[in-house]
Amino acid sequence: MHERYMAVALEEAKKAEKLDEVPVGAIIVRDGIVVAKAHNMRETTRDATAHAELIAVRKACEALDSWRLADCEMYVTLEPCLMCSGAIILSRIKKLYIGTMDPKSGAAGSLLNVFEDYWFHHKCEVEQGILANECSKILKDFFKNKR
Amino acid sequence: MHERYMAVALEEAKKAEKLDEVPVGAIIVRDGIVVAKAHNMRETTRDATAHAELIAVRKACEALDSWRLADCEMYVTLEPCLMCSGAIILSRIKKLYIGTMDPKSGAAGSLLNVFEDYWFHHKCEVEQGILANECSKILKDFFKNKR
Numbered sequence: 001m002h003e004r005y006m007a008v009a010l011e012e013a014k015k016a017e018k019l020d021e022v023p024v025g026a027i028i029v030r031d032g033i034v035v036a037k038a039h040n041m042r043e044t045t046r047d048a049t050a051h052a053e054l055i056a057v058r059k060a061c062e063a064l065d066s067w068r069l070a071d072c073e074m075y076v077t078l079e080p081c082l083m084c085s086g087a088i089i090l091s092r093i094k095k096l097y098i099g100t101m102d103p104k105s106g107a108a109g110s111l112l113n114v115f116e117d118y119w120f121h122h123k124c125e126v127e128q129g130i131l132a133n134e135c136s137k138i139l140k141d142f143f144k145n146k147r
Numbered sequence: 148m149h150e151r152y153m154a155v156a157l158e159e160a161k162k163a164e165k166l167d168e169v170p171v172g173a174i175i176v177r178d179g180i181v182v183a184k185a186h187n188m189r190e191t192t193r194d195a196t197a198h199a200e201l202i203a204v205r206k207a208c209e210a211l212d213s214w215r216l217a218d219c220e221m222y223v224t225l226e227p228c229l230m231c232s233g234a235i236i237l238s239r240i241k242k243l244y245i246g247t248m249d250p251k252s253g254a255a256g257s258l259l260n261v262f263e264d265y266w267f268h269h270k271c272e273v274e275q276g277i278l279a280n281e282c283s284k285i286l287k288d289f290f291k292n293k294r
Contacts, residue, residue, distance in 0.1 A: 048214035048238035049196075049205055058196055067195040082261060083233025086254075090230055091195035105267070107233075112259075114229060120252070 006130040009075040012039040026052035026076040028060040036060035053084035077135040079106030098128040099135025153277040156222040159186040173199035173223040175207040183207035200231035224282040226253030245275040246282025
């Protein structure tokens with residue numbers, strides 16, 4: 001089941017790739033329904049905050065008409081950065097599923113882990129390694145082609 | 148000079164207060180010119196990401212047509228949270244001036260300090276205590292009236 005949702009996030013990552021954006025995709029699910037889908041749009045929109053996860057949070061808030069996404073889960077192909085991890089915690093998302101980890105800027109276990117329970121009131125559970133090979137491959141291929 | 152810019156951020160915080168939003172304001176300055184002004188809009192927009200700093204970053208990116216705000220400085224009335232600190236680092240803002248600190252959720256020295264140089268490539272300098280009393284008072288008055 002988790003693989004099926006991560007595959008939807010991967011489709012989003014592919015949309016980013018076609019725009020020559022770093023291929024990262026994220027979706028938000030509530031009660032089995034996908035309420036938001038987004039992909040990285042930083043270069044296209046020239047907006048430093050236009051990461052897949054942050055756009056997904058904004059879209060889900062709009063779709064559900066609430067800033068509280070307490071019954072929601074996020075699937076993201078790459079470990080979130082500091083900003084996106086903060087947005088996930090602020091919006092009260094209850095569980096985060098990660099495809100592959102990001103040793104360079106991940107904030108869910110790589111550089112630091114802001115989801116550990118000693119910092120924030122809201123606790124978001126994290127599970128990693130969902131379709132890890134596929135989520136990693138699309139990024140590796142993207143950067144290989146850039147060289 | 149810093150007090151003058153922080154006073155503009157405080158004017159933004161007052162706009163938030165009038166909307167019954169937690170009164171926080173932020174502005175972004177480049178070469179002495181204010182390129183973006185924003186205030187907290189979380190309740191009004193029902194968007195978990197609608198903090199003053201994040202909106203200011205998005206507005207500055209739009210105004211300057213670039214996601215890189217390398218020559219910019221931010222003035223914010225309250226210490227940024229994790230998400231906003233991440234947005235400040237991602238957008239390459241070179242200096243951050245803070246009014247008052249936030250012991251509950253600040254990520255620039257209170258709960259943690261993500262601006263310390265060992266985590267991220269980009270280094271944003273931080274200075275705190277600009278109009279600290281005024282920036283603190285508007286928050287205290289707001290929460291006092293809430294009770």
